[in-house]
Amino acid sequence: MPRQHVTTHIAIIAGVCICLLMYLSWSGSKELPATSAQPAAAAVLEFDSPGSALAVVNKHRPLPADYIPQDLADAAGVPLRAEAAAAYLQMAAEAGATGVPISAVSGFRTGGEQEHLYTSYTDSFGPEAADSISARPGYSEHQTGLAIDIANPDGTCGLESCFAETLAGSWAATNAQHYGFIIRYPAGAEHITGYAHEPWHLRYVGTEHARTMHEAGTTLEEFLGLPAAPGY
Ligand SMILES: [Zn+2]
Known part of the structure; x- marks a missing residue:
């Protein structure tokens, strides 16, 4: 040749x-194509088991009253399931490194602790207002060990809707999906989730699903093709 x-x-x-x-x-x-956000995904995604990373707990879907996850770990002072705790610690460390300190306020709660909290809200605000800001015992996502309430360490807008405009709140809304967390109760979705906007309440679902939901702008219910759960 x-x-x-x-x-x-x-x-x-x-x-x-x-x-x-x-x-x-x-x-x-x-990345996964946006089409995986379609409800058809519900056929293969596990969301009924309390131990699933996609477990759905809302006003239609309670947990067993005595459910306690078996792999709780420490997430900067609050208990979370091990995978969610590791993801939170990484997220908080990387946010902190970019000048956005984030602190953990509340993670896993037992059914009994939720009962205590809910009763204090009904005592203070009445049952109707309490239902829009707090879950009845057995209906709290915190009992899965996959939900965490975050805050600015200085307490600015703690557990208030203005948290969304603070350093920690806006950072989480923009970046949390890369660590597997979604803003579980977004603005304008109360008719679906049953809760007012809670920019501080993050729910671990894993990075793949969190990114898909973030990009599609859907709630967990919509992502899984589940009916809206505005009330009990
Ligand atoms: Zn919460």
Whole structure:
């Protein structure tokens, strides 16, 4: 074979290899397509088991009263399930490194602790107002060990809707999905989630699903094709 042809063949083979490598590295890191946000995904995603990362607890879907996850770990002073705790610690560390300190206020709560909290709200505000800001015992997502309330360490807008405009609140709304958390009760979705906007209440679902929901702007109920749960 003439030398010129050999050189041409080598060049073509090298070119094909480079293209193949580029394709493989792209396809290995690409995000899930937005179509996975469609309700059809509900057929294969587990959300009934309290131990599932996608467990749905809302005003239609209570947990067993005595449910306690078996893998609770420490997440900066509050208990969370191990995977969620590790994700929270990484998120808080990376937020802190960019100048946004975040503190943990509340994580896992037992059914009994929720009963205590709910009763204090009904005593203070009456049952109707209490239902829009607090879950009845057995109906709190905090009992899954996958939900965490966060705050600014200085307490600015703690557990108030203005938290969304604070440093920690806006950082979480923009970045939490990369650590597997969603803003579980977003603004304008009370008719679906049953709760007023809670920019401080993060729910761990894993990075893949959190990113999909964030990009699609859907609630957990919509993502799974579940009916809205505005009330008990
Ligand atoms: Zn909460």
